[in-house]
Structure formats: structure tokens, C-alpha cells
Amino acid sequence: ILLSGVSEECEPEWCDSEDPLFILYTSGSTGKPKGVLHTIGGYMLYVATTFKLVFDYHPEDVYWCTADIGWITGHSYITYGPLANGATSVLFEGLPTYPDVSRMWEIVDKYQVTKFYTAPTAIRLLMKYGSEPVQKYKRDSLKVLGTVGEPINPEAWQWYYSVVGEKRCPVVDTFWQTETGGHVLTPLPAATPMKPGSATFPFFGVVPAILNESGEELEGPSEGYLVFKQPWPGVMRTVFGNHQRFETTYFEQFPGYYVTGDGCCRDKDGYYWITGRIDDMLNVSGHLLSTAEVESALVEHEAVVEAAVVSRPHPVKGESLYCFVTLTEGVSFSRTLEAQLKKQVREKIGAIATPDFIQNAPGLPKTRSGKIMRRVLRKIARNERDLGDVSTLADSSVIELLFQNHCCGAM
Ligand code: WTA
Numbered sequence: 001i002l003l004s005g006v007s008e009e010c011e012p013e014w015c016d017s018e019d020p021l022f023i024l025y026t027s028g029s030t031g032k033p034k035g036v037l038h039t040i041g042g043y044m045l046y047v048a049t050t051f052k053l054v055f056d057y058h059p060e061d062v063y064w065c066t067a068d069i070g071w072i073t074g075h076s077y078i079t080y081g082p083l084a085n086g087a088t089s090v091l092f093e094g095l096p097t098y099p100d101v102s103r104m105w106e107i108v109d110k111y112q113v114t115k116f117y118t119a120p121t122a123i124r125l126l127m128k129y130g131s132e133p134v135q136k137y138k139r140d141s142l143k144v145l146g147t148v149g150e151p152i153n154p155e156a157w158q159w160y161y162s163v164v165g166e167k168r169c170p171v172v173d174t175f176w177q178t179e180t181g182g183h184v185l186t187p188l189p190a191a192t193p194m195k196p197g198s199a200t201f202p203f204f205g206v207v208p209a210i211l212n213e214s215g216e217e218l219e220g221p222s223e224g225y226l227v228f229k230q231p232w233p234g235v236m237r238t239v240f241g242n243h244q245r246f247e248t249t250y251f252e253q254f255p256g257y258y259v260t261g262d263g264c265c266r267d268k269d270g271y272y273w274i275t276g277r278i279d280d281m282l283n284v285s286g287h288l289l290s291t292a293e294v295e296s297a298l299v300e301h302e303a304v305v306e307a308a309v310v311s312r313p314h315p316v317k318g319e320s321l322y323c324f325v326t327l328t329e330g331v332s333f334s335r336t337l338e339a340q341l342k343k344q345v346r347e348k349i350g351a352i353a354t355p356d357f358i359q360n361a362p363g364l365p366k367t368r369s370g371k372i373m374r375r376v377l378r379k380i381a382r383n384e385r386d387l388g389d390v391s392t393l394a395d396s397s398v399i400e401l402l403f404q405n406h407c408c409g410a411m
Contacts, residue, residue: 015040016040016041017039017040017041017042018039018040018041018042018237019039019040020037020038020039020040020237021038021039021040021043021044022037022038022075023035023036023037023038023240024036024038024071024072024075024178026072026178026179026288027281027288027289027290027293028245028249028290028292028293032293033293034239034240034242034245034246034249035239035240035241035242036178036179036236036239036240037236037237037238037239037240038181038234038236038237039237041233042181042233042234042235043080043181043182043233043234044080044084045233045234046181046182046232046233046234047076047077047080047081047084047181047182047234048080048081048084048085049182050076050081050182050183050186050203050234051076051077051081051082051084051085051087051182052085053188053203053204054146054172054174054183054186054188054189054203055115055117055144055146055172055189056115056143056144056188056189056190057085057087057115059086060114061087061088061114061115061143062088062089062090062111062112062113062114062115062141063082063087063088063089063090063113063114063115063116063117064089064090064092064107064108064111064113064115064116064117065077065078065082065089065117065118065146066092066096066104066116066117066118066119066122067117067118067119067148069091071178071287072177072178072181073117073119073148073149076181076182077117077182078091081182090107090111090113092107096122096125096126097125097126100133101126101129101133102133102134102136102137104118104122104126105133105134105136105137105139105164106137108137108139108141108142109137109138109139109141112141113141113142114141114142114143114144115142115143115144115146116142116144116145116146117145117146117147117148118146118147118148119147119148119149119150119285119286120147120149120150120151120152120153120156120286120318121149121150121285121286121316121317121318123147123152123156123159123160123164124153124156124315124316124318125316127155127156127159128316131159131163134163134164135163139164139165139166142164142165142168142169143168143169143189144169144170144172144189145160145161145164145165145169145170145171145172146171146172146173146174147160147171147172147173147174148173148174148175148176148286149283149285149286149287150276150283150285150286150318151197151273151274151275151276152173152196152197153197154196154197157171157173157196157197158196161196170187170189170190170194171187171194171196172186172187172188172189173186173187173194173197173198173199173200174186174199175199175262175272175274177260178236178288179235179236179250180232180234180235180236181233181234181235181236182203182234183203184202184203184206184208184228184232185199185200185201185202185203185206185208185272185274186199186200186201186203187199187200187201195267195271197273198267198271198272198273199272199273199274200271200272201270201271201272202272203232205230205232205233206228206232207228207229207230208226208227208228208229208264208272209227209228209229209257210222210223210224210225210226210227210264210265210266211224211225211227211254211257212224212225215253215254215255215257218266220266220268221265221266221267221268222265222266223263223264223265223266223275224263224264225254225259225260225262225263225264225278226260226262226263226264226272226274227254227257227258227259227260228257228258228260229256229257229258231258235258261277261278261279261281262274262275262276262277262278263275263276263277263278280292280374282309282311282319282321283318283319284314284317284318284319284320284321284352284353285316285317285318285352286318287352289321289349289352289353291308291309291310291311291374293349293353294307294309294321294323294345294349294353294355295307295308295309295323297344297345297348297349297353298323298325298341298344298345298355300344300348301340301341301344302328303327303328303331303337304325304326304327304328304341305326305327305328306325306326306364307323307324307325307326308323308324308361308364308372308374308377309321309322309323309324309355310322310324310374310377310378310381311378311381312356312357312378312381312382313382314356320356320357321353321354321355321356321357322355322356322357322359322377322381322407323341323355323357323358323359324359324361324364324377324380324402325341325358325359325360325361326361326362326363326364327360333360338358341355341358342354342355342358357381357407358407359402359405359406359407360405361402361405362398362401362405363395363398363401364377364398365377365390365393365395365396365398365399365402366393366394366395367392367393367394368392368394370394373390373392373393375388376390376393376399377402380399380402380403380406383403383406385403387399
């Protein structure tokens with residue numbers, strides 16, 4: 001009865017190209033997540049174009065991106081980009097190691113996947129099991145292999161290229177951010193000569209520059225802050241509800257440039273190499289977290305008066321969270337408290353932010369002006385004794401204590 005009364009036509013809802021499309025929250029260096037707002041016209045155009053050219057998409061392709069659909073990679077390159085091209089996609093919900101570590105390659109063969117897009121953390125995880133689980137499957141449908149989320153170490157790149165792709169498939173190392181909407185530095189498959197670990201060159205319309213501390217553009221081979229000099233269609237339009245924060249976060253440090261927050265190297269051939277975050281952010285398995293965000297989740301626990309979180313290298317996740325906590329007078333450090341704190345961070349932020357190490361810190365290394373010396377904490381987290389210049393430290397006795405309490409967990 002209901003069906004008979006409605007029209008078969010579904011009129012589209014006409015929108016303005018600058019109407020909001022979605023808001024995706026991403027970590028902010030002050031700890032409060034930012035609502036990155038993308039608009040309809042520019043974002044859709046940009047993800048459709050980058051999808052088509054970076055994966056060399058053809059109608060007969062079967063495309064598979066292993067990302068979580070809730071993150072930007074899933075938005076741009078599972079949802080909007082492929083759908084705008086009418087692409088045939090594999091959607092997968094599950095683990096690359098379950099029921100066994102051949103799962104990915106089994107799916108590749110089953111659906112004859114031609115274009116495959118994943119993250120360095122997944123590659124490093126699978127690499128640990130060697131080439132045999134990969135070689136159980138043919139993978140002869142594969143044509144292009146993509147990576148995203150964090151710098152890919154040349155060793156993982158080589159394994160991906162040689163073992164997974166049998167040196168037949170170009171690897172597209174795509175550098176981009178929630179804020180950029182789509183790929184901004186990337187090779188074009190079979191057209192750009194590759195260098196393992198480099199995201200190579202800018203996509204059409206993207207103009208990168210490398211700046212030094214004083215905001216001067218560096219020419220030729222150089223290292224510094226990666227910025228962009230002009231907008232492209234997919235760039236975010238604002239921080240939802242706080243346009244001022246959009247301006248201060250991305251455009252204040254170096255007026256006239258969009259600041260990525262990443263460090264970058266340019267070699268003599270003009271290739272760009274991302275060196276990692278240079279703000280107070282961490283990249284755990286390709287997901288960005290701010291140290292401030294984790295710190296505030298820790299201090300919300302009544303037993304914690306102060307917390308400082310730094311990154312410690314991790315063989316699979318890239319980086320792991322090493323947390324120093326100073327406890328309230330009278331409270332003593334215990335396994336139970338440690339478990340409670342891990343749970344608290346997990347519940348406040350998400351599973352990805354679960355601390356790997358929590359160390360009892362009777363005091364934190366601070367400058368005389370009270371600023372926590374994170375550089376020193378990073379060394380302690382790595383158990384490295386060469387602390388560099390610590391002459392600005394207010395109380396150096398705390399250092400020895402921190403080395404004594406070091407969590408000697410496996411790296
Ligand atoms: C890092 C994910 C090196 C970088 C799409 C960036 C990369 C942050 C690469 C954005 C890559 C992403 N090489 N680093 N190919 N791709 N990154 O917003 O630090 O979750 O700023 O977007 O990931 O993370 P986001």
C-alpha cells in the first residue's frame with residue numbers, strides 16, 4: 001500500500017559546491033580534536049581525479065583498499081573516489097592475520113584484485129612471517145600496489161615490491177592528510193621512476209615548498225618544514241565551529257603557506273622524502289594521535305597529577321606510546337593502577353591510543369621556566385644515555401631516577 005502511493009523518481013537534492021560534505025575529527029596538537037570540514041564540489045573532484053590517476057583506474061579493475069572506512073583513507077579511497085568512478089571494489093572487515101596470515105592474498109586471488117592499497121604497518125606485520133604465506137597464492141592479477149599513513153621504511157617497501165608484487169607492480173607511496181582530502185605527494189604508476197621510501201613528487205596543481213625555522217624557502221636539496229604554496233580542490237575549508245583555529249593551526253606559523261606539520265627532505269633529483277611529524281603528534285599504525293590528548297586522558301584519573309607522553313619506535317606500529325606519570329602524594333604505583341590507566345585512555349580516545357608503556361615518574365625533567373623537556377623524555381623512553389645539552393634543566397637529579405624506573409619492555 002505504501003509503495004503504490006510514491007513516485008519511482010527520486011529527485012536529487014541540489015547542493016552548492018561549497019556546501020559541507022562531511023566533518024572528520026582528527027587529533028590536534030593542543031589535545032582537543034579538530035573537526036576537519038570538507039565540501040562537496042572540490043573534495044569529490046579531487047578524490048575522483050586522484051583515484052583515477054594514482055591507481056591508474058580502468059573500468060575492468062577490481063580495487064581493494066584495506067583501510068577502516070571511518071578514517072579519511074576509507075572516506076576518500078573506499079567511498080567517494082571509487083564510487084565517483086563507478087569502480088568495482090572489495091570491501092573487507094577483518095584482520096590480515098585471521099584465520100591465517102595469507103588472508104590478504106587469498107582475497108586478492110579470490111576476487112582477482114588488480115589495485116591494492118594498504119598501510120606500512122600492515123606490510124611490516126605480514127613481513128614478519130616471511131614470503132611463504134604470500135607465495136601460497138598467485139597474485140597474478142595485481143597491477144598497482146599503494147601505501148599510505150606513515151613513512152614506509154625502504155625494507156618494507158622492498159618486501160612489498162619484490163615479494164607481494166614480484167617486481168611487476170609499481171608501488172605508489174601516497175602522502176596526504178585528513179586535511180588535504182586526497183593525495184598531494186605521490187608517484188603516478190609506471191610514469192614516475194620510484195625510489196623506495198619516497199612519496200616522489202606533487203600531484204597536479206599541488207605546489208610544495210620546504211621552509212627553514214625562519215620561514216625562508218629552501219632551494220635544491222634541503223630539509224625542513226613541508227608546506228604548500230597554493231590551494232588545491234580537496235583542501236579542507238575550515239575547522240568545524242572554529243574558523244579561527246583553522247587559521248592558527250595551518251596558516252599562522254608561516255603566513256602565506258599551508259603547514260603540514262611534517263618534516264621533509266628534498267634530494268638532488270627533486271624527490272620528496274617525508275621524515276615524520278615535527279609537532280607534538282605521534283603516528284601509531286598510521287593513525288595520528290596528539291601527545292596532549294593522551295596526557296589529558298591520563299590526568300583525568302585521580303591518582304595522576306601530571307603526565308608526559310612521548311613516542312618510542314616500534315617495529316610494527318611505527319611508533320608506540322611511552323607515558324610518564326607523576327602520582328598524587330600517598331598513591332603508589334602498581335600493576336592495577338597501570339591497567340586502569342591504560343583502560344582509561346582506551347575508553348576516552350580509542351583502542352589505537354592504548355599506552356604501550358606507563359612509567360612511574362616521581363618528577364619530570366623541566367626547564368627553569370617549567371616547560372617539560374620532551375627531548376630528554378624521548379631519550380629516556382629509548383633508554384639512551386646521551387642526553388645532549390641539559391644545562392637548562394632545573395633539577396637534574398630526576399634524570400637518574402627516571403632511568404632507574406625505566407620500563408624495559410621489548411621494543
Ligand atoms: C603521515 C592519513 C609519510 C603524515 C591519510 C601525515 C605519511 C599524516 C604518508 C596524516 C606517507 C600519511 N608517507 N607519511 N605516504 N601518508 N603520512 O590525517 O605524518 O590520518 O601528516 O591522514 O600521516 O594522517 P591522517
